[in-house]
Amino acid sequence: MARLQDRVAIVTGGASGLGAATVRRFVAEGARVTIADIDAGRGAELARELGSAAHFVRCDHTERAQCRAAVEATLARFGALDILHNNAGGPFAGPVESADDATLARVIGVNLVGAFRMTQEALPALRAAGAQRAGGAVILFTSSLQGIKARPNYTVYTASKHGIVGLVKGLALELAPANIRVNAICPTVTETPMLPRFLPGMAGDMEEARRRFRASIPLGRMPEPVDTGNAAVFLASDEARMITGIALPLDGGQMAG
Numbered sequence: 740m741a742r743l744q745d746r747v748a749i750v751t752g753g754a755s756g757l758g759a760a761t762v763r764r765f766v767a768e769g770a771r772v773t774i775a776d777i778d779a780g781r782g783a784e785l786a787r788e789l790g791s792a793a794h795f796v797r798c799d800h801t802e803r804a805q806c807r808a809a810v811e812a813t814l815a816r817f818g819a820l821d822i823l824h825n826n827a828g829g830p831f832a833g834p835v836e837s838a839d840d841a842t843l844a845r846v847i848g849v850n851l852v853g854a855f856r857m858t859q860e861a862l863p864a865l866r867a868a869g870a871q872r873a874g875g876a877v878i879l880f881t882s883s884l885q886g887i888k889a890r891p892n893y894t895v896y897t898a899s900k901h902g903i904v905g906l907v908k909g910l911a912l913e914l915a916p917a918n919i920r921v922n923a924i925c926p927t928v929t930e931t932p933m934l935p936r937f938l939p940g941m942a943g944d945m946e947e948a949r950r951r952f953r954a955s956i957p958l959g960r961m962p963e964p965v966d967t968g969n970a971a972v973f974l975a976s977d978e979a980r981m982i983t984g985i986a987l988p989l990d991g992g993q994m995a996g
């Protein structure tokens with residue numbers, strides 16, 4: 740049997756990059772998925788490609804009313820919500836002094852507060868799923884390797900992604916009695932449309948930056964978006980039924996050294 744058969748998921752930021760790869764893997768494993776994203780063009784296109792197992796809902800997860808509407812649309816379309824993957828986020832690279840108030844509000848808002856709001860709005864449905872299924876319900880977050888370590892000139896991003904790991908630990912303890920598991924995936928730098936906006940802080944030349952990254956990874960290769968999707972499938976499935984409150988590095992061994 741497929742590993743997520745008959746499960747219903749919302750993936751925020753599901754129109755692109757790591758989110759789109761996760762949506763594809765969830766559907767391949769039998770789930771029905773709401774793609775919740777601000778990018779209506781790409782989101783609707785992915786939903787069309789995947790057919791009746793997926794639908795697109797335009798949702799800015801920093802807006803509480805839009806989070807609630809995405810949950811309601813999911814319940815109306817698929818009848819339940821078992822898995823929430825809070826994946827939407829964005830980069831910021833630059834010295835800490837260069838982050839003005841608007842930048843701070845945007846980066847912390849998109850990377851942390853939005854995921855917090857979406858989780859709050861999804862909780863009634865997730866609690867119902869936790870009570871109904873022996874395997875319970877699941878909340879996942881795409882944090883980052885910078886959710887568990889720092890890098891100069893990425894302090895605002897690092898703070899937002901460490902915040903996600905704090906959220907995961909608190910929620911894991913708070914929601915365990917409701918049979919809801921909560922975990923974070925922490926990928927190192929991965930080839931997605933976000934990458935060119937992320938790497939310039941490390942090197943002027945993109946190819947040189949990629950080469951330096953590969954050299955810093957013990958396995959000698961950068962992850963692909965499907966690696967995040969595969970980790971999400973495992974953590975969302977009953978195979979991970981004893982795993983909650985972790986921040987899983989997806990880093991080819993970088994944290995080992």
Ligand SMILES: NC(=O)c1ccc[n+]([C@@H]2O[C@H](COP(=O)([O-])OP(=O)(O)OC[C@H]3O[C@@H](n4cnc5c(N)ncnc54)[C@H](O)[C@@H]3O)[C@@H](O)[C@H]2O)c1
Binds near residue numbers: 849884
């Ligand atoms: N690519 C990497 O190297 C990398 C590494 C570690 C963690 N991450 C994290 O993974 C997540 C996905 O990044 P990606 O690389 O796939 O980027 P991406 O730019 O390819 O995709 C991000 C998606 O999020 C959507 N989005 C942005 N703001 C949103 C909002 N307010 N509400 C709803 N959707 C919104 C965008 O429209 C886009 O579809 C982010 O949280 C990012 O911080 C990325």
